[in-house]
Amino acid sequence: MKNIILLSILIPFLFVSDAIAFCGFYVAKADADLFNKSSEVIISRQDKHTVITMSNDYSGDIKDFAMVVPVPQILQEEDIRVVEHIIFDKLDAYSGPRLVEYHDRNPCAPVYDMMALESVSAPSKRNASADWAEVEDEDNYQVTIEAEYTIGEYDIVILSAEESDGLERWLLDNGYKIPTKASSVLKPYIRSDMKFFVVKVNLDNQKMMGFETLRPIQIEFESDKFMLPIRLGMANAEDFQDLIIYMFTERGRVETANYRTIKLRTDRNIPEFVVDDFGGFYTSLFDKAYEEEYRNAVFMEYAWDLGSNNFVKCDPCPVTPPSITDLHTAGVKWVSRNYQNNWGGSDYVGNVFMTRLHVRYDRSNFPQDLFFTETPSRENFQGRFIMTHAAKGVIDCEQALGYYKQVQNRRENEMEELAELTDWDLSDYNYYLKEYQVKIDKFNKRREMNKGGLGISIVMLILLSALSIRLERSSRKYN
Amino acid sequence: MRSVLQIPINFRDPRWFQISFLSFFLIYGIFFLDWEMDITRYLVIFGSAIIAQIVCTYFTTKDYSSIKSALISALSLCLLLKTNLYATAVIAAVITIASKFLIRYNNKHIFNPANFGIIATILLTGDAWLSPGQWGNSMLLLFIIGITGFAVLFRVGRIDTSIAFISTFFALEFMQNVIYKGWPLDYVLHEFSSGTLLLFTFFMITDPKTTPNSSKARIIWSVMIALLAFFLTNWFYVHAAPVWALVISAPVTALLDKVFIHQKFSWT
Known part of the structure; x- marks a missing residue:
């Protein structure tokens, strides 16, 4: 199979002059919101310096939006900013599991028509506003407002607290709808000397700016701990939540230190009909893998060396790899602009490694926050699924039977892979296996008929010859 | 080498238990925990550890029954240490075994060989790591x-x-x-x-x-x-x-x- 793919990849380069002929480029973009209740986070970390960008799929009334994030230190105004959501869309499209399509050449077509097309597509995947209530007596709450900022459409306070009940009361008295069990979840963070980054929407600014949805918030700080607090979000959630983490580090791949990080199923051949629902296919694959891994694994969906020394930034590329602007927006500040004109290279200089992790967490299977560790491994990995389309058009030559059998075998293998990877009901797709069996049977029948036809023709020929000889003889007699 | 072949296999030696249990964990990891089946890396670690043990033993005690200990150390390295480079795997195995013979005090080696080998390799090479989450x-x-x-x-x-x-x-x-x-x-x-x-x-x-x-x-x-x-x-x-x-x-x-x-x- 590998050879076939390699050949297919090479062909477009060998027949560059014919490139214009194969413009049937198909891009299947699965719709957004593949995964319900999902959030996305970008973490860029160099030594102890950490930049976290958070995007929530908050769908309720904007005025009810509020977010409480434990942070290791009091953040200054310049450590907080609002970024455009497009950075998440770009990173998602670049690093998401991809569908690579190949098209068989017609075995009966002349060689110059031998065109294989590789196209790549990716599915995209997809939490009381007024001014702060006047705190009557801060000492009662044992909560200190360390800082207050209005940044973009958000009002932000940085709180430190002595005890969790006070913090819980402060939040409730300030109009935050926090879950009833929140205090027990807040306590460990207070005891860990963490501060609380509390956000709500400044409705005036939001109206003035005219944004319909809430833009992601980015914070940066220095911390020895390489972690992401997920426990707070589980206080009111019984069900699981999906979280996609885009990780940028200098040295190498990131994995979770306190949970098992495993690679996503990849490099599998899948049937042609999946093209209509690649998003659905991937969701089903993830659901199944999540169950098979006892619901407590973290999935690595992508890992790639984006360093300026690595010229292959993806293979194949569903979209353009991140540029220096994207990297700077994502908090990767250690790369600098490359002013040299090196064709095909990066527009930045520096070492960057990107890891994309997908976590489906719930209270019972994820009792701890996510702790990460950066490894020295710069090994690339991608979630890649291969689809090979059967040749189109009239197939009418001696090679046809061999080709039909090859497609039939391939389809049988693809269906086995699909059954292994997903929970799809494959009985709906029996036609997929029958299609080429029917062609094989037809071909054989025709061949037999042809054989029969040949026999009849020979007999007829003999009879005709005999008849003509006889007629000739009898005519001689008369003469 | 003759003496290597003449080791009487003493099944009462607890090291045989250790070898079989550690091997079981390795197989469990590969087949049930989706570890990478990098057989070459495992073979490189085993090969280097055994060769290092034979060489060191030849110049010291000449008691080749200690190869069992080398197997245990090699298994520990396979189970705990991660690296993408075979050269690093060789370095880890050699440091592990050599530490037993070189870093000694009062006729006893100081460090647990695999433990020392793992830490020294991480610090010296910079391309090996521990994966504490890998066991789930x-x-x-x-x-x-x-x-x-x-x-x-x-x-x-x-x-x-x-x-x-x-x-x-x-x-x-x-x-x-x-x-x-x-x-x-x-x-x-x-x-x-x-x-x-x-x-x-x-x-x-x-x-x-x-x-x-x-x-x-x-x-x-x-x-x-x-x-x-x-x-x-x-x-x-x-x-x-x-x-x-x-x-x-x-x-x-x-x-x-x-x-x-x-x-x-x-x-x-």
Whole structure:
């Protein structure tokens, strides 16, 4: 199979002059919101310096939006900013599991028509506003407002607290709808000397700016701990939540230190009909893998060396790899602009490694926050699924039977892979296996008929010859 | 080489148990935990460890029964150390074995070979790492490691070391995280059902050759490792802290052996 793919990849380069002929480029973009209740986070970390960008799929009334994030230190105004959501869309499209399509050449077509097309597509995947209530007596709450900022459409306070009940009361008295069990979840963070980054929407600014949805918030700080607090979000959630983490580090791949990080199923051949629902296919694959891994694994969906020394930034590329602007927006500040004109290279200089992790967490299977560790491994990995389309058009030559059998075998293998990877009901797709069996049977029948036809023709020929000889003889007699 | 072939296989030697249990964990990891089936890396580690052991033994004791120990060290490296480079795998195996012969005091090697090999390789090469999360937190695995660990420890008489370490470490973590910080109990249970910690507790810290000879000394030593691991975990955020704590505490064994005099351990 590998050879076939390699050949297919090479062909477009060998027949560059014919490139214009194969413009049937198909891009299947699965719709957004593949995964319900999902959030996305970008973490860029160099030594102890950490930049976290958070995007929530908050769908309720904007005025009810509020977010409480434990942070290791009091953040200054310049450590907080609002970024455009497009950075998440770009990173998602670049690093998401991809569908690579190949098209068989017609075995009966002349060689110059031998065109294989590789196209790549990716599915995209997809939490009381007024001014702060006047705190009557801060000492009662044992909560200190360390800082207050209005940044973009958000009002932000940085709180430190002595005890969790006070913090819980402060939040409730300030109009935050926090879950009833929140205090027990807040306590460990207070005891860990963490501060609380509390956000709500400044409705005036939001109206003035005219944004319909809430833009992601980015914070940066220095911390020895390489972690992401997920426990707070589980206080009111019984069900699981999906979280996609885009990780940028200098040295190498990131994995979770306190949970098992495993690679996503990849490099599998899948049937042609999946093209209509690649998003659905991937969701089903993830659901199944999540169950098979006892619901407590973290999935690595992508890992790639984006360093300026690595010229292959993806293979194949569903979209353009991140540029220096994207990297700077994502908090990767250690790369600098490359002013040299090196064709095909990066527009930045520096070492960057990107890891994309997908976590489906719930209270019972994820009792701890996510702790990460950066490894020295710069090994690339991608979630890649291969689809090979059967040749189109009239197939009418001696090679046809061999080709039909090859497609039939391939389809049988693809269906086995699909059954292994997903929970799809494959009985709906029996036609997929029958299609080429029917062609094989037809071909054989025709061949037999042809054989029969040949026999009849020979007999007829003999009879005709005999008849003509006889007629000739009898005519001689008369003469 | 003749003497290598003439080793009488003594199945009472607890090292055979260790070899079979550690091999089982490796197979379990590959087939049930989706570890990469990098057979070449495993072969490189085994090959280098055995060759290094034969070479070192040839120039020293000429007792080739010690190859079993090399197999155990190689298995520990396969189970704990990750690297993408074969050269690093060779370095790890050679450092591991060589440390037994080179870093000695009072006729006893100071460091647990695999432990020293792992830490030295990480620090020296910069392209090897520990993957503490790789075992997941399966209760079945916890049970199997526990049972097989006790089976070996009964034979070598090092249950005191394991129990002293794990109970001190658990008590400290429980006080810090559940009583002081207020995390629910499953926060700590999650940490203690980690395959890396259990493997360390039952198969690494208990190496009879590098633990103090006297039982009292071993308990003091284990408590010390637990304290150190606790500080490294909670104040320095070191993952797989016990592995680092052991390498730091190893030289204390020599001191404890001087204070608490007891007969030295022998495998047979």
